[in-house]
Amino acid sequence: MGLKRGNEVSIKEKVNIKDVRLRMKENETVDVILLGINDYVQYESHSSFNHQIYPQPCFDVIDKPCPFCEAYKSGHVEMKPVQRFSFAFYCVDSDKVMFWDATYTQGKKLIKQIRDFAEDIEYGTVFKFERTGKGTDTAYNLIPKAERKLSPKEKGLLESTKGMTVEDEMFEEVCRPVTEDYARELLFNGFGFGEKVEREGTKPKKAVLPF
Ligand SMILES: [Zn+2]
Numbered sequence: 001m002g003l004k005r006g007n008e009v010s011i012k013e014k015v016n017i018k019d020v021r022l023r024m025k026e027n028e029t030v031d032v033i034l035l036g037i038n039d040y041v042q043y044e045s046h047s048s049f050n051h052q053i054y055p056q057p058c059f060d061v062i063d064k065p066c067p068f069c070e071a072y073k074s075g076h077v078e079m080k081p082v083q084r085f086s087f088a089f090y091c092v093d094s095d096k097v098m099f100w101d102a103t104y105t106q107g108k109k110l111i112k113q114i115r116d117f118a119e120d121i122e123y124g125t126v127f128k129f130e131r132t133g134k135g136t137d138t139a140y141n142l143i144p145k146a147e148r149k150l151s152p153k154e155k156g157l158l159e160s161t162k163g164m165t166v167e168d169e170m171f172e173e174v175c176r177p178v179t180e181d182y183a184r185e186l187l188f189n190g191f192g193f194g195e196k197v198e199r200e201g202t203k204p205k206k207a208v209l210p211f
Helices: 065-071 104-116 117-124 152-160 166-175 180-191
Strands: 028-031 040-048 053-055 083-092 098-104 124-130 141-143
Touching: 028 152, 040 065, 040 104, 053 180, 065 180, 083 104, 083 166, 098 104, 098 166, 104 117, 104 141, 124 152
Parallel strands: none
Antiparallel strands: 028 083, 028 124, 040 053, 040 083, 083 098, 124 141
């Protein structure tokens, strides 16, 4: 017990997915701080835009049999699991940790940038995270901001976020699959796969939209 100092503080709030998804428009730039050089996870996901199934984490993430994998194995090749990444950033404007979801190719590129900037990240740097282009030309880049250009708020945040970590639970929450019923509903509506499900309970989590 007792009060925790900066380096002991961890962020462990219940994540409301809607509030922590970082989505960017074309040519939008967001100022971010990377809390560490390993604040991302790789996970498997299923999607088929033609069947209105937007990227859905594989149930493998929660060690459960996956309806999407089941559809894939029974011949719906579009449901083949693919790798995606989720990155955690501390966003300056919203003053909280947010998660950016990336395709394998986008993620691989960002990981390379994170590794190239490892020293700056560990030292404490504010980056511009920039989205340019559209469609298949969409690109995301991390660009370090010069220390002399930092606002007082940014300088303060670099201090106050030192030692903060992103808990595994936050990533688990962000990469949590939809309910099995909702997965089956998507598969039935998209492919006519399985049987129509009468869903009970609360509204399911919204799918991760790709743009
Ligand atoms: Zn799966």
